[in-house]
Amino acid sequence: MNMTRTNKLFAIIIMGAVVLSSCQKLDIKPPNVLSDDQLFSNEAGIETYLAQVYRKLPIEDFTYRPAGRGSDGGFNLHHEWEHFYHAGGACGEMVGPYGGMDIGGGFGYWPYGDIRDVNYFMETLPKYAKNFAGNTVNELIGEAHFLRAYYYFALAKRYGGVPIIRNVQNYPQQSIEDLQVHRDKEEDLWNFIGDDLDSAWNAMPETSVSGRANKYAAAALKSRAMLYAGSIAKYGSLNYVDGDARAQGYVGIPADKAAGFYQKAIDAAKLLDGKYSLYRKTADKVINFADLFLDVQSPENILVRDFYGGEPERMHSWDATMSPNSGMNYMTGDGLSRCYPTLETVERYGVLNVTNPDGTPIRYNNLSDLWRGTNMEPRLLATIYFPGETLRGKLFDIRRGIYPSFSGTSADEVAKTSRTFVPSGDHTTTYPGDPSMTIIGNAGMYPSSGSDDNTRTGFYVRKYINYKETDIKKIGLFSSTTHWIELRYAEVLLNRAEADIETGQLDDALVCLNDIRDRAGASALTLADMTADVVRNERCKELAFENHYWWDIRRWRIADVLLNNARFHALMPYYIHDEQKYIFLKEPESFQRNYNFDKKFYYEPLPGGELNKNPNLYPNNPNY
Amino acid sequence: MKISISTIVLAVSMLIAGSSCIKKDNYPGPNASLQGNIFQDGTSSKDLVQTCTGNFSIRLEQLDWSSTPTPQDIPVKYDGTYENSELFAGHYRVSIKGGAFWPVAPQEMDIRMGSKLDFQLTPYLVLSGFTADMVDSTTLSIHFDMQAPIDAGVPKVLEMQPFVNTTKIVGPGASIFDFSDANKVAVNKDWANMSASDKSPTIVVSNLIKGRTFFVRVGVRFDNDDKSYNLSDIIQIDVPK
Numbered sequence: 021m022n023m024t025r026t027n028k029l030f031a032i033i034i035m036g037a038v039v040l041s042s043c044q045k046l047d048i049k050p051p052n053v054l055s056d057d058q059l060f061s062n063e064a065g066i067e068t069y070l071a072q073v074y075r076k077l078p079i080e081d082f083t084y085r086p087a088g089r090g091s092d093g094g095f096n097l098h099h100e101w102e103h104f105y106h107a108g109g110a111c112g113e114m115v116g117p118y119g120g121m122d123i124g125g126g127f128g129y130w131p132y133g134d135i136r137d138v139n140y141f142m143e144t145l146p147k148y149a150k151n152f153a154g155n156t157v158n159e160l161i162g163e164a165h166f167l168r169a170y171y172y173f174a175l176a177k178r179y180g181g182v183p184i185i186r187n188v189q190n191y192p193q194q195s196i197e198d199l200q201v202h203r204d205k206e207e208d209l210w211n212f213i214g215d216d217l218d219s220a221w222n223a224m225p226e227t228s229v230s231g232r233a234n235k236y237a238a239a240a241l242k243s244r245a246m247l248y249a250g251s252i253a254k255y256g257s258l259n260y261v262d263g264d265a266r267a268q269g270y271v272g273i274p275a276d277k278a279a280g281f282y283q284k285a286i287d288a289a290k291l292l293d294g295k296y297s298l299y300r301k302t303a304d305k306v307i308n309f310a311d312l313f314l315d316v317q318s319p320e321n322i323l324v325r326d327f328y329g330g331e332p333e334r335m336h337s338w339d340a341t342m343s344p345n346s347g348m349n350y351m352t353g354d355g356l357s358r359c360y361p362t363l364e365t366v367e368r369y370g371v372l373n374v375t376n377p378d379g380t381p382i383r384y385n386n387l388s389d390l391w392r393g394t395n396m397e398p399r400l401l402a403t404i405y406f407p408g409e410t411l412r413g414k415l416f417d418i419r420r421g422i423y424p425s426f427s428g429t430s431a432d433e434v435a436k437t438s439r440t441f442v443p444s445g446d447h448t449t450t451y452p453g454d455p456s457m458t459i460i461g462n463a464g465m466y467p468s469s470g471s472d473d474n475t476r477t478g479f480y481v482r483k484y485i486n487y488k489e490t491d492i493k494k495i496g497l498f499s500s501t502t503h504w505i506e507l508r509y510a511e512v513l514l515n516r517a518e519a520d521i522e523t524g525q526l527d528d529a530l531v532c533l534n535d536i537r538d539r540a541g542a543s544a545l546t547l548a549d550m551t552a553d554v555v556r557n558e559r560c561k562e563l564a565f566e567n568h569y570w571w572d573i574r575r576w577r578i579a580d581v582l583l584n585n586a587r588f589h590a591l592m593p594y595y596i597h598d599e600q601k602y603i604f605l606k607e608p609e610s611f612q613r614n615y616n617f618d619k620k621f622y623y624e625p626l627p628g629g630e631l632n633k634n635p636n637l638y639p640n641n642p643n644y
Numbered sequence: 645m646k647i648s649i650s651t652i653v654l655a656v657s658m659l660i661a662g663s664s665c666i667k668k669d670n671y672p673g674p675n676a677s678l679q680g681n682i683f684q685d686g687t688s689s690k691d692l693v694q695t696c697t698g699n700f701s702i703r704l705e706q707l708d709w710s711s712t713p714t715p716q717d718i719p720v721k722y723d724g725t726y727e728n729s730e731l732f733a734g735h736y737r738v739s740i741k742g743g744a745f746w747p748v749a750p751q752e753m754d755i756r757m758g759s760k761l762d763f764q765l766t767p768y769l770v771l772s773g774f775t776a777d778m779v780d781s782t783t784l785s786i787h788f789d790m791q792a793p794i795d796a797g798v799p800k801v802l803e804m805q806p807f808v809n810t811t812k813i814v815g816p817g818a819s820i821f822d823f824s825d826a827n828k829v830a831v832n833k834d835w836a837n838m839s840a841s842d843k844s845p846t847i848v849v850s851n852l853i854k855g856r857t858f859f860v861r862v863g864v865r866f867d868n869d870d871k872s873y874n875l876s877d878i879i880q881i882d883v884p885k
């Protein structure tokens with residue numbers, strides 16, 4: 021078809037109009053954005069507003085990535101399935117895809133936009149108070165204080181003192197100079213968090229729907245935050261990096277403030293007495309501890325984040341990324357694993373004895389003889405899958421390889437530079453001359469140089485694994501709906517016990533710890549056991565893989581000692597073919613990673629982009 | 645194909661529309677450089693500024709545009725020199741970052757093409773009399789002495805260890821774990837509390853591989869901000885076959 025000149029001219033005029041139209045300003049209220057009049061008119065509008073705030077809350081759940089994902093940050097990521105990028109895997113609680121201690125610098129978390137949403141809520145809601153009956157406005161303002169404290173807690177534990185913004189800032193009504201605020205002192209920030217949580221406690225209701233906080237969540241968070249502040253004051257005064265930010269109080273808290281913070285942690289924890297209790301629904305202590313993370317009705321849950329299908333959906337992939345798929349949909353219908361508990365974590369519950377007095381490895385008929393019928397702590401078995409366990413009817417038949425025969429001691433064998441066991445990079449190759457036996461088993465270990473997708477330590481994570489879903493086909497990526505327990509009563513008891521011990525209140529600590537240990541199936545402690553090391557170890561065990569460990573070794577200021585070019589270990593199962601027995605050898609995990617923590621990582625660097633925008637944020641944290 | 649006027653008009657108008665995105669940048673490129681040496685204080689010797697790549701660095705802060713600039717670091721190489729030949733000319737604050745040396749004050753200077761700046765540093769401890777001898781076919785015995793050029797105020801000594809590697813680039817971050825970190829010795833003492841034997845230790849490295857050549861040095865680590873090391877010089881060890 022031949023276009024006429026008129027048509028072409030017309031086309032040009034249209035294009036010109038399109039180009040120029042960008043200069044027009046649209047002055048119509050967008051119909052898809054809710055106005056204040058709509059949002060603050062009733063409780064449904066408030067729920068919509070707060071749903072967004074809760075959704076962005078910096079909860080370190082399954083999907084959290086401690087070093088961020090590219091430029092996306094690390095919280096509440098869209099379409100995030102690689103849950104093996106777990107903080108525990110960067111600091112020796114586990115070993116995994118992080119090449120070492122790769123999370124010290126964080127990802128530049130700076131949620132002042134989200135804090136502004138909360139401040140805006142606090143300032144705007146009272147203007148619409150007539151729309152709400154009774155005490156609702158007061159309760160909602162209390163909830164906003166909790167939410168704001170939650171954001172500032174996430175900032176304080178990363179950076180120390182950052183600017184405390186209590187009101188909505190506006191530009192251009194306020195000048196750039198006004199908006200370029202200074203840092204606040206670390207001590208002041210922790211006190212501000214405590215005050216916000218007190219305001220929350222005073223105003224919030226006793227109960228709340230799942231996924232939203234009530235006043236006990238505020239008290240629980242306060243016990244955590246004040247414990248952090250206490251340990252930073254006490255241990256940060258002993259082990260620190262000097263610099264301008266420290267000299268000016270932006271990082272570090274005077275040591276004489278420690279006791280006060282610890283006492284606040286204890287007082288806040290005691291507010292939950294009689295209101296929450298440890299989960300004890302099942303007599304079998306292994307099942308009970310496993311179920312505590314699956315039962316949404318647990319009396320231990322103080323604040324959870326729900327995951328759900330439907331529209332909109334919010335699902336995670338914990339089940340599909342923590343158990344072996346083995347490239348053949350073995351225990352999961354999709355996905356792969358890459359992060360594995362270390363022997364060091366396992367031995368926090370007690371040293372595993374896999375060696376005879378003469379140094380030779382103990383021979384076992386079955387892998388499960390390692391733990392079955394022994395006095396291994398139920399909590400450990402509910403936290404970590406050992407070789408010989410089953411999940412969804414499938415056996416953790418983990419072997420690193422098969423020895424034709426074995427003699428000598430474990431230590432001598434591990435020290436050898438050349439060893440005689442037969443390895444395999446797949447699950448189908450059988451032992452030469454024995455077609456009935458695959459070399460590594462269906463859940464077993466690939467050679468060091470091989471795929472990372474099965475265990476490298478002999479262990480898999482059990483905590484939060486939904487063993488009740490037995491249909492393997494349903495265990496895929498973005499198919500898990502297990503809720504994340506952000507605050508649970510056991511942590512509150514541990515916060516209280518630790519603060520108790522730091523302040524010499526040993527009787528109270530003993531009661532808290534023995535409650536936890538009884539539920540865990542561990543033996544009771546005595547007053548003589550009430551030391552900082554004991555309560556710390558108890559915390560590491562009880563809260564394993566719940567994204568506490570990293571922050572704990574930081575605030576105890578022991579990370580640079582624990583992660584001093586550290587290497588972690590595995591418990592490698594082998595089969596001895598001529599004896600038809602299993603042995604276990606303790607040896608370096610087969611990623612062979614080194615973990616090194618610089619002292620400067622006790623604080624993250626302030627984000628470079630923010631420093632460029634606001635030079636008043638200087639001095640940056642020491643040694644950056 | 646016949647090109648009509650309207651097509652030309654369209655092309656020209658799009659060019660004009662697009663050209664507004666182009667901004668002329670007439671700033672000079674990074675045509676300045678800075679290099680220098682790290683000497684032991686009061687000498688022209690680099691031998692005792694025992695370092696290795698990454699152990700410490702030269703920190704540059706360009707003060708022309710901001711009083712709080714983003715720093716850039718030049719690592720000091722293992723031969724005690726440093727160089728960056730792709731710098732923007734300007735006024736800089738130059739300081740030492742890291743390393744186990746007594747602090748020196750930062751210097752301000754204009755950096756142009758071919759700028760040079762040497763530093764005179766005093767290590768916390770000098771590791772001298774370093775010997776490394778094979779005591780049997782695969783076992784190496786290492787001995788050295790520590791001396792403090794300035795006694796008062798040396799940071800607490802945390803640990804000491806050998807560094808063993810297959811190349812001359814050997815030190816923290818460049819060593820074989822099983823021969824190096826595995827032989828770490830905890831000290832955890834203040835310099836004033838260290839005995840004569842503490843200051844003259846012997847460390848044994850065992851199970852070296854027969855027939856290989858290794859490069860060996862020792863390091864003493866301090867509990868300072870960087871947990872940095874003073875290092876000995878390097879000895880080549882040929883393990884017999």
